[in-house]
Amino acid sequence: MSLPLPPGAEFSVLMPVYRADTAERVRRAAESATVEQERRPAELVLVRDGPVPAQLEAELDRLVRELPVPVVRVDLARNAGLAAALGAGLDRCRHDVVARADADDVSYPHRFAVQLPVIEAGADLVGSAMHEIGDDEQAPLALRRAPVGERDILSVSRRRNPVSHPTVVFRRPAVQAVGGYEHVPLAEDYWLWVRMLRAGADVRNVPEPLVGYRVSAGSYARRGGWRVLRAELALQARLRRSGHVGLLQWVRNVVVRGGYRFVPTRLRELAYRAMVGAPRR
Secondary structure, three states, rough: OOOOOOOOOOEEEEEEOOOOOOOHHHHHHHHHOOOOOOOOOOOHHHHEEEEOOHHHHHHHHHHHHHHHOOOEEEEEOOOOOOHHHHHHHHHOOOOOOOEOOOOEEOOOOOHHHHHHHHHHOOOOOOEEEEEEOOOOOOOOEEEOOOOOOOOHHHHHHHOOOOHHHHEEEHHHHHHHHHOOOOOOOOOOOHHHHHHHOOOOOOOOEEEEEEEEEEEEOOHHHOOOOOHHHHHHHHHHHHHHHHOOOHHHHHHHHHHHHHHOOOOOHHHHHHHHHHHHEOOOO
């Protein structure tokens, strides 16, 4: 646990953007994480990860001009990937407390009012449960629960990612102390949380859903296939080498998580939702 912070500590919001994002959703995500918050951030750091379409480029320019919260743009000349984009953004954040936001998700208005007091009390990282949403934000499709408490978070971390990346607020020094984001395809966040847990960081979740996580028709299809299996095996090898999972747990993970990549998409969706929370409404 880190030392407590004074109430009302200022913080940054870090949001990467790349070519597949849409102007409309980027604006929605940016506004929900800034001007709509009961507790507003001191700045929004937008990382443009490589060239983007003209419409999205124009929207980023408008956000800089129009948002009442200061916006810092970090433009990468080429698409460097999530880990590099987040690393570049962290370097430009002016504050040691940083909230993550994805460019197509929605932060609920009370999100930071709930999470920042937990950080101020001494936590190094705090995530939350989140809703899956489609085009209609007011009609959640499912609830992704979050493990709460040190024992449950550590236990879950040996089987799957215990913290939803789009929901986190963290202390930058605690992230940097373990080397920050590393390039681990499809698991940069999971691998970071594991390293923080093993270093003794105070990692928490609140049970309340504070983010609407955007899913599309292809979201669960992208969780399958050989490319994802290779990434999964590489991650499991890291978890084994680090000592975070023992041999038996490693075998279970490879069999269960590897096999999951090749079941029919609808079954994959149902299995994942059964594992992390409530079924589709």
